[in-house]
Amino acid sequence: MNIITVINAKGGCGKSTIAMNLASGLARYGHRVLLMDLDPQAQVTQWLAAGDGLTSEGTLVSALTRQQSLSEVIQPTGFENLSFVASADGLEDLGREISQTDGYPSMLTQLLAEEHIADHFDFIVIDSPNQISPIMENAIFPADVFIVPFESTKAVKSYASIYKLLVKLRSSGDFRMLHVLSNLTRLPGLRKRVLTLLQDDGIAAARSEIRSCGWMAQVDENGGSIFHYRPLSKGAQDMAALVEEVRDLFSNGPQAHPEASTTSPDMVMSQEAAETTSA
Numbered sequence: 001m002n003i004i005t006v007i008n009a010k011g012g013c014g015k016s017t018i019a020m021n022l023a024s025g026l027a028r029y030g031h032r033v034l035l036m037d038l039d040p041q042a043q044v045t046q047w048l049a050a051g052d053g054l055t056s057e058g059t060l061v062s063a064l065t066r067q068q069s070l071s072e073v074i075q076p077t078g079f080e081n082l083s084f085v086a087s088a089d090g091l092e093d094l095g096r097e098i099s100q101t102d103g104y105p106s107m108l109t110q111l112l113a114e115e116h117i118a119d120h121f122d123f124i125v126i127d128s129p130n131q132i133s134p135i136m137e138n139a140i141f142p143a144d145v146f147i148v149p150f151e152s153t154k155a156v157k158s159y160a161s162i163y164k165l166l167v168k169l170r171s172s173g174d175f176r177m178l179h180v181l182s183n184l185t186r187l188p189g190l191r192k193r194v195l196t197l198l199q200d201d202g203i204a205a206a207r208s209e210i211r212s213c214g215w216m217a218q219v220d221e222n223g224g225s226i227f228h229y230r231p232l233s234k235g236a237q238d239m240a241a242l243v244e245e246v247r248d249l250f251s252n253g254p255q256a257h258p259e260a261s262t263t264s265p266d267m268v269m270s271q272e273a274a275e276t277t278s279a
């Protein structure tokens with residue numbers, strides 16, 4: 001099982017958008033995917049209508065407090081191969097409480113191991129909060145790959161604090177990074193400034209970029225992913241490229257589940273070629 005955490009300490013840089021659509025894109029390849037909302041804002045939870053963001057029952061809050069097992073709070077999504085663990089705002093208080101407990105950054109990792117979640121999923125995709133917190137540390141601890149979105153020069157600056165935390169929590173360095181330009185506006189020179197800042201810090205950008213796309217900004221209101229909502233948009237093309245890049249990272253990566261759909265996103269996109277074009 002491979003765990004991908006989408007992270008940065010900058011609000012609005014595209015974490016939830018990438019987490020939701022990446023999870024969906026991987027599921028469309030037939031991989032068994034578990035998407036986990038670790039953000040107390042519960043953005044993805046509301047996106048998927050998987051909770052109201054307030055009630056802790058049936059969410060990660062109940063699992064971390066051992067009121068329910070993790071398996072009990074895994075919900076189906078209505079999309080083939082995609083399961084979900086919801087968040088609730090109680091996660092924020094819980095974060096403060098667990099910070100007094102020894103070994104708190106590994107609480108989620110322990111739950112995943114105890115309940116043999118790896119037997120049931122090929123990928124876990126974690127959406128993390130934008131604040132450095134004990135909950136964010138739990139999102140960092142089990143990850144094999146971190147996806148860091150940059151939508152501004154501020155996001156590049158925020159990354160420094162995240163990177164320090166990564167190095168502290170994962171000193172063995174057994175993780176990989178994808179630094180992804182995301183939703184950059186057409187503000188003159190912005191793209192160049194972001195790239196220059198990254199280069200100055202020796203940070204290589206991923207080969208895929210999630211361009212700003214009007215359909216992508218609306219997809220959460222429609223409940224599904226960009227692949228369902230606007231399969232021919234540039235948002236869907238960019239997300240498909242990111243899904244490929246993630247799959248390539250795991251060179252002997254997980255094979256599609258034998259019983260799962262064999263339709264690739266490319267095939268779906270060509271079948272739907274008569275539909276709406278890019279936003």
Ligand SMILES: Nc1ncnc2c1ncn2[C@@H]1O[C@H](COP(=O)(O)OP(=O)(O)OP(=O)(O)O)[C@@H](O)[C@H]1O
Nearest residue numbers: 011012013014015016017130183211212213216217
């Ligand atoms: N590629 C894109 N094109 C257009 N709009 C986008 C794109 N990516 C994200 N957005 C929009 O930008 C806003 C912020 O994105 P998102 O919620 O994914 O960021 P976030 O990093 O999860 O924010 P937060 O830190 O608050 O959790 C949302 O309104 C989203 O719809």
Ligand SMILES: [Mg+2]
Nearest residue numbers: 015016039043
């Ligand atoms: Mg978010």
